[in-house]
């Protein structure tokens with residue numbers, strides 16, 4: 001193969017990876033729990049903890065977890081954060097709730113078995129003070 005062919009192949013693989021990420025599936029065999037400190041959530045930087053388990057409550061280790069915080073009303077920029085695994089199946093991220101009001105979280109996880117999870121979780125009201 002000539003060098004151009006490798007380049008084309010790399011581009012195609014990248015495209016495939018990107019479209020998988022945006023089109024992640026809500027995997028039925030994965031439990032996703034979300035906790036926020038402080039609780040109830042308040043405006044400002046908070047610690048968001050995601051627990052990933054299988055249906056037998058076995059922790060799902062080695063995932064890459066990303067969070068996207070959104071508000072229910074239009075015109076707000078989403079807030080992103082990357083979580084790190086602090087214990088088996090436990091992923092923590094700092095996330096800045098930039099405004100009081102109703103929020104929801106989109107949890108994206110790349111599992112070690114190669115599958116991609118995407119799940120939306122309602123947070124409800126974030127206090128403004």
Ligand SMILES: [Cu+2]
Pocket residue numbers: 071073076099100101
């Ligand atoms: Cu807002």
